[in-house]
Amino acid sequence: MKLKTLFALFFLTLLLFAGANLVLAFFLGEADKQRIESEARSAQITTLSDDLTISSQWGTRFARGFVATKDPVKWRNYNELMDIFDGKIARPAEYGWEYWDLVGANILAEPASDKQGAVSLDSKFLQLDLTIEEFNILKKAEDLILKMTMAERRAMHAAIGEFDDGTGVYIKKGKPDMALADKLLYGEGYLKDNGELSKLVYDLKTRVRERFRNILNQNEQFASQLIKTNIYLGGALFLIVVAYMIVLQKYFFQRTGRLLRAVKEISKGNLDVEMSVAGSDEIGELAAAIGSMTKNLKCAFESLKEKISISEKTALELDNERMRSEKLLHNILPATIAQRLQGGEEVIAEVFPEVTVFFSDIVGFTELSARLGPHETVNLLNVLFGKFDDLSEKHGVEKIKTIGDSYMVVGGIPNRDALHCQHVAEFALEAIAFVKNFSSIYPCAIEMRMGIHTGTVAAGVLGKKKFSYDLWGDVVNLASRYENSSTPNEIQVSESVKIRLADDFLFSEGFNVELKGKGIVPCFYLLGKKTTGHA
Template structure:
């Protein structure tokens, strides 16, 4: 019972705790992922809004205004310049020999060698004196061009660039921008901090006319307001070797009017650092598999994948296994990034793009089972959604750990309860076992058994009650045994043991035939006359005295008392114990009765006489009247013994002829008369 109740209680409590704990941990894991996603969303929004404010402030800066006017004027002057043939050739060689081959290798696309040569004279001039001087097209080459503002050609443009170029250089180096462009009102890129292929190009008619930068420029200029800030989505910026770039464009000028536009190129790291926490995923609660990334309306990533950063060799196979086209996965691994490469599909993106936020579980681009938290990024000009994901196995690892701990704890509790129950069961059942053993002993007849009282509890009370019961049974059994012994003694006084045994066994008719038995029938003469002068108590007392004397005489003579009557006594010899001298014993017993009576008369001054008859022969003994027990003796010998004692009215001991014949040598007889036995006379003799 203790084990059952304890186990059921432990199971119920464990189940309730398990369900509640599991649900709480499950919800906590999802809430944590949602919190991280919301934090990243907020940080991204703040960062983009901050760069927009910075762009707006910088476009209003007096240096920017002065530089715009000076460079615009210098660029216009260059429209009338003719580029020398050698410089023209050097410019063509730059694209044909260095830039276009590097671009094609990087992007895998095909470009014409003259595709990026500006159509305007001013454009070709400044590219020849700036862009074409980048001989390496690597980081060192671009860093060198960042510090080169004087074209060395003595033009107004070079003078203005040398004077104001440091302002743009500091924007790039201090703010971490990828590039800063200055455009005039006709779409010409009149300045670039890194002096790349976009320098001198026209966004309205040049090779970059279909770019997002061109669209943003036209939108910003169309407002004719310095308060305008236009931000673009990522695009593959060809002048940067196809690297995804996004732009912030703001008109340059003041309340009197605008002179151009400032275009800030945001690097990939700007977005990636915010979304990855500067690659600090694990330290910011995303474990070993979690990440937060951006997805555009086209279903492509707008930030880098953690898998590409941490496991570039495994990324391709893992991404392909979960639905990414092999070409896209391979390309992402090659360039070490997933922006505008890695496609993202599924319910999370669809719901987020419809403006919903929430969480779900399912497969994603890198895992078969992930927990995903999704929501839109509310920033003007961008149609992005924020996705936070983590492998389900890791997200719910605390749940699994909790489940394991609960199960282990529950099993431990169950084992402890089982062991405790076994121990307590031994303690509880020990007194019961003692009682059971004692009860068996009582059932086997051992009423002397006692059990230790034990503790002062129900078992102790039960033990005490059992001891009291055993003592009571022992006393009652003793009384019963004493009563049984008394009954046996009384029964044996009423009948022979053989008859008593048959009676106890329930026999209805109990008789026994005996062939050689001597019978003595004695009666008192004159006792009735004597008793009239006595009280009832005195009469019974004197009669008992005589009967005890007769019993003692029977015992001495070896005869058996058959029954006692008021004033009479019937005995036999050889009835119960066969004796060859039963006749002699019977005669001696009769003579002993006379002696007993003589002593009684002498003691009490009475004159009571004795008349006894003795015969021998076949008799029958048995119980008469079952409801009122009476052991009796009958037969010819009994009948003759009764009759011979009455052959004369005088006291004396009278015997039959056969008795006289068998004891004539021992006892002296005199003839007393005759009785009729079966139609003929038989002599009766009297002891002299």
């Protein structure tokens, strides 16, 4: 075959491989562009999902705050919040979880009434790429917000003596109905709707993350396949180059020799090798093409390393999320119960013949929380219940739940404990001592009532999506009633508790108390532990 023909075939081969390389580079660029767009859309949907929660949570806070304080600023802020949600006024640039806190602290101004650029949250979602399933979740969430908004407005109007005339207009006047307002904002239906809304937003964000994670995985797989193809093309080109060099080396021995050594270095994975072959003829052009290909391969390898690093980081984040979920489950349920659930048990219910139940609540909590405001109230409960959590762990008793300002623990569950009554008593004494000491340094007086009873209860795990470990039975009801009838900053106990603890603890003289459903029953106040030398 003539040299000219060989050269022509050689160039044709180079052109084919160069074209394939450009196509691969183009598809790699498109894949990266799709990745960026997918991440941006996912972030937009997540931000708008957060706005749903902001509208719900802050709507609740403003409504409850207005009912408690009649502060017109809270009413105005509530209407501004809903106007942003409905697209009646523009969403502030700084809008987010902290926005209304900053407005309340006069760090940021209240939203301007300018309608320019105002778009409802529903319209924003419609502009995004939602699936039918995601859109259905969104509509359910918006329906719940509308339902809660109607309850909140009705509660705020009831608090100032205004009522619906049957047409949705609050022009009927009457006495303020705080009981109705509290029922609307703190009732089981409202709380259920609030929790269901949070679950819907969580599901929406989870589905969006999962969908875009799948899209990103597909893009990464496609890019990885392109890189592999590019590598295969490079390998094939290398073999062709070597074949041509064997034929042509007798004509261009020195230059082809240098070029061959460079190509061998590339085949070993050294992509930093420099082409020392120059010239304007075909061999020079070949050297230039190989150099360009080497750079592309190097870029492709670097991109592959980056994607591998991202994949490893994503895997680590998923593992951390799994560990966090397991830790959260152990925080919600007793350790042994959590292990049984993870082991596959679906129904956990047991009877415990000997346990001790403790209840406490803050005296005058409703008035105290109205005076402190929501944030300071939460801070107060975190301090008190945080200490109670530490004490429950110290004395080996199990925290069951908190409801508002009420705190409940039990001894002897789920792990059997012969000294359950003593451990609960020690917990209660340290808890009341902490409350008294904390009250002496807190700006407002803090008092708590506490009650203890012992006996037989049933216990088990309730719920399928949101787990809770709870107790039920007459002992639980009586312990709560002993707490309700207790004197502030005292620990009122039943006679059965005194009988079990009389050898080691001090009690007041007995007295009678009427408990609902039980009539007159004897009670005592737990005063402390006997000292070593006490009779």
